[in-house]
Amino acid sequence: MNLLAAATAATSPGRLVPFDLLYADGVRAYLARDWARAAELLQRALHSYAGLRAARRACRTACARQEPFPGGPGRWEAALLGPVLQRAGCLQRCLGRRLRPAPSAHRASCAVRRDFERREPYNYLQVAFFQLKKLDQAVSAAHTFFIANPQHLQMREDIEKYRRMSGVKSDSFQDLEAAPHWEAYETGVQHYDADEYLQAVAWLEESLSEALSALEECRALCEGPWEDEDEEEKMQPGLYEAIAAHYIQVLKCRQQCVLEIATKPGRISATEDFIPSHLDLLQFAYNQVGNQTLAAECAASYLLFYPTDEAMLEKMKQYRTELGEDTAVTARQVVTAPGLSFLVLPVPQDRVTVRETKRERCPLPFEGIAVTMDSQQMNGTQRVVFDRVLTESECKDLLRLTKAAGEAGDGYRARRSPHTPHERFEGLTVLKAMQVKCICESAAFLIASEKSRKIIESYFTPGKKLHFSFTHLVCRRAVDGEQEGRMDLSHPVHADNCLLDPEGQECWKEPPAYVYRDYSGILYLNDDFQGGGLFFTEMDTVTVTAEVRPKCGRLVAFSSGKENPHGVWAVSRGRRCAIALWYTHSREHAEQVKGYVEETNTSTSK
Numbered sequence: 001m002n003l004l005a006a007a008t009a010a011t012s013p014g015r016l017v018p019f020d021l022l023y024a025d026g027v028r029a030y031l032a033r034d035w036a037r038a039a040e041l042l043q044r045a046l047h048s049y050a051g052l053r054a055a056r057r058a059c060r061t062a063c064a065r066q067e068p069f070p071g072g073p074g075r076w077e078a079a080l081l082g083p084v085l086q087r088a089g090c091l092q093r094c095l096g097r098r099l100r101p102a103p104s105a106h107r108a109s110c111a112v113r114r115d116f117e118r119r120e121p122y123n124y125l126q127v128a129f130f131q132l133k134k135l136d137q138a139v140s141a142a143h144t145f146f147i148a149n150p151q152h153l154q155m156r157e158d159i160e161k162y163r164r165m166s167g168v169k170s171d172s173f174q175d176l177e178a179a180p181h182w183e184a185y186e187t188g189v190q191h192y193d194a195d196e197y198l199q200a201v202a203w204l205e206e207s208l209s210e211a212l213s214a215l216e217e218c219r220a221l222c223e224g225p226w227e228d229e230d231e232e233e234k235m236q237p238g239l240y241e242a243i244a245a246h247y248i249q250v251l252k253c254r255q256q257c258v259l260e261i262a263t264k265p266g267r268i269s270a271t272e273d274f275i276p277s278h279l280d281l282l283q284f285a286y287n288q289v290g291n292q293t294l295a296a297e298c299a300a301s302y303l304l305f306y307p308t309d310e311a312m313l314e315k316m317k318q319y320r321t322e323l324g325e326d327t328a329v330t331a332r333q334v335v336t337a338p339g340l341s342f343l344v345l346p347v348p349q350d351r352v353t354v355r356e357t358k359r360e361r362c363p364l365p366f367e368g369i370a371v372t373m374d375s376q377q378m379n380g381t382q383r384v385v386f387d388r389v390l391t392e393s394e395c396k397d398l399l400r401l402t403k404a405a406g407e408a409g410d411g412y413r414a415r416r417s418p419h420t421p422h423e424r425f426e427g428l429t430v431l432k433a434m435q436v437k438c439i440c441e442s443a444a445f446l447i448a449s450e451k452s453r454k455i456i457e458s459y460f461t462p463g464k465k466l467h468f469s470f471t472h473l474v475c476r477r478a479v480d481g482e483q484e485g486r487m488d489l490s491h492p493v494h495a496d497n498c499l500l501d502p503e504g505q506e507c508w509k510e511p512p513a514y515v516y517r518d519y520s521g522i523l524y525l526n527d528d529f530q531g532g533g534l535f536f537t538e539m540d541t542v543t544v545t546a547e548v549r550p551k552c553g554r555l556v557a558f559s560s561g562k563e564n565p566h567g568v569w570a571v572s573r574g575r576r577c578a579i580a581l582w583y584t585h586s587r588e589h590a591e592q593v594k595g596y597v598e599e600t601n602t603s604t605s606k
C-alpha cells in the first residue's frame with residue numbers, strides 16, 4: 001500500500017489510521033526536513049497508538065463482563081472451548097466496531113512496537129518542534145523521551161540547553177506519557193519522608209488505586225492478539241498445542257505485568273514489593289495521623305502477602321489492643337479479590353530475616369557521629385565536618401574494595417591524575433563496584449554513601465530530598481621520585497557546580513560545570529599519606545579560610561556553589577583515598593544505580 005496515501009486518506013472521525021503507517025510517514029517527513037508535516041504525523045501516530053490500546057482495553061473489559069468464563073467443570077471441551085470461542089467472537093466484533101480500518105490493519109511490526117514502547121517518536125518530535133520554534137512543545141517531547149531513556153546523552157545535553165533558555169517555562173518539563181501511579185507514588189513517598197503523613201496517605205491511596213487499575217489494564221491487554229515476530233512457524237501446531245502455547249504466553253504476560261507496573265519508566269529493574277510496600281507505608285502513615293482502624297486494615301492486607309512478617313504481626317497485635325479485641329479487622333477487598341496473589345513477586349526465602357536484621361542490627365544513621373566543625377568554625381557558609389561516620393573496619397573494607405577492583409582490572413586503572421603529573425589517580429564508580437565480586441565490600445560502598453546522604457540531607461536540607469548525582473571512590477597516589485620541589489596542587493581550587501573566574505569574582509553556572517549539583521560530600525578513608533589536606537578559599541582562590549585533614553570516617557560536606565571554592569594540597573607520599581559524593585535536589589539528575597538502591601530501601605526506611 002502507498003503509505004503516504006494511507007496516512008492522509010482517512011481523516012474522518014472514528015477512523016484510526018494505523019500508527020505504524022503514520023509513524024513511517026512522519027519519519028520520512030522528518031528526514032525530508034518537512035518539520036510541520038513531521039510534527040503533525042508523529043503526533044497523529046502517537047494518538048493512534050493510544051487509541052488502539054484504549055480500544056483493546058475497552059473491548060477486553062466489555063467482553064469479560066458479557067461472556068464470563070464458567071467456574072465449574074462440565075463436559076470440559078464444551079465448557080472451555082464454547083466460552084473461549086464466544087469471547088473471541090465478542091472481541092472481534094467489539095474491535096471491528098471500534099476500529100476503522102479493520103483490526104488486522106493495526107498490527108505493527110515488532111520493531112515499530114518497540115519504538116513506541118521506548119517513546120522513540122518523541123525523540124523525532126522534539127527536533128521537529130524545535131525547528132518550528134515551538135519551544136514548549138519541544139521541551140515536553142524531549143522530557144517525555146528522556147524519562148524513558150535516561151542514558152541518552154544527546155537528549156541530556158538538549159535538556160540542559162532547554163533549561164538555560166530564557167523563553168522556556170519550567171512547567172513545560174512534563175512527562176506526556178506519565179503513569180499516574182508513579183507520579184502519585186513519588187509524591188506520596190516524598191511527603192512520607194518529610195513526615196507529612198496526611199498528604200502521604202492521600203497520595204499513596206491514589207497511587208495504590210492507580211497501580212491496581214494499571215495492572216488490570218495491563219493484564220487485559222495480555223489476552224492477545226499474540227504478536228510475536230517468529231509466529232510464522234513452519235509447522236502449524238495442533239489445536240490443543242496452539243491453545244496451550246497461547247495460554248502459557250498469556251499467563252507469562254500477566255505475571256510480567258506486575259513487574260511492568262512496578263518498573264519506573266527508564267529503569268531496568270522493578271521496585272521490589274511495589275504493591276505490598278504501599279500497604280506498609282500506608283499502615284505507618286495512618287497510625288501517625290491517628291487513624292488506627294485504617295492502619296490496622298492496611299497491616300492486615302500486608303499480612304496477606306507476608307503472613308509471617310514479624311514486625312507487622314507485632315504492629316497488628318498493638319492495633320488490636322488499641323482498637324479493642326472485639327473490633328473486627330479485615331484486609332482490604334481489592335487486595336483479597338481472588339487471583340490477586342500474583343501481586344507478590346517471587347521473593348528469596350530469607351526475606352523476613354533480612355528485613356528484621358536490617359531493622360535491628362544496623363545502627364541509626366546518626367549514632368556516635370560528631371559535628372567537629374561547623375560553618376562558623378570554618379569561616380564560611382554551608383560547610384561542616386563530621387567525624388566517626390565510618391569505623392576503622394569499614395574503612396578497611398572500602399580500601400580493600402579499591403584493591404579488589406584493581407585486581408579485576410576493569411574500570412579501575414591507575415592513570416595520571418587529570419590535575420597533576422606528580423600523582424596517579426584511581427577511580428571507581430558505584431556501578432563498577434557492584435560488578436566486583438566482593439559483595440561485602442561493594443555493599444560497604446553503598447551503605448557508606450547512603451549514610452552520608454542521610455547525614456548531609458538532614459543537616460542541610462531537612463525535609464527536602466537530596467538525590468545522589470554522582471559517587472566516586474577516588475585514590476590519589478604520589479608518584480615516587482617526582483616530588484622534589486613540587487609547587488602544584490593535587491586538585492586546583494574550584495567550585496563544584498560553577499566555573500570560577502577569580503578575576504571577575506564570578507562563578508559561571510554553566511557547562512562544563514555540573515550545574516545541577518547542590519551539595520558535595522567527601523568521606524575520607526585513611527590518613528597514612530603526606531600532604532593531601534582539603535582547604536577552602538575566598539572567591540579569589542588564594543585566601544585560605546579553612547583546612548580539613550583527612551582521616552578514616554571523617555566526612556566534610558558543603559554546598560556546591562561559589563560560596564565554597566576548595567582545593568587539595570599535593571599528596572607527596574603514599575595514597576589518599578576518599579569517596580567523593582555529589583547530591584542534587586533535581587530528580588532528573590539522580591544517579592540511576594543509586595536511585596534504584598534508594599527506591600528499594602523505601603519500604604524499610606521507617
Ligand SMILES: O=C(O)CCC(=O)C(=O)O
Pocket residue numbers: 491496522533534566567568578580
Ligand atoms: O578529595 C577531596 O578532598 C576533594 C575533591 C574535590 O574537591 C572534587 O573532586 O571535586
Ligand SMILES: [Fe+3]
Pocket residue numbers: 494495496520566
Ligand atoms: Fe570539589
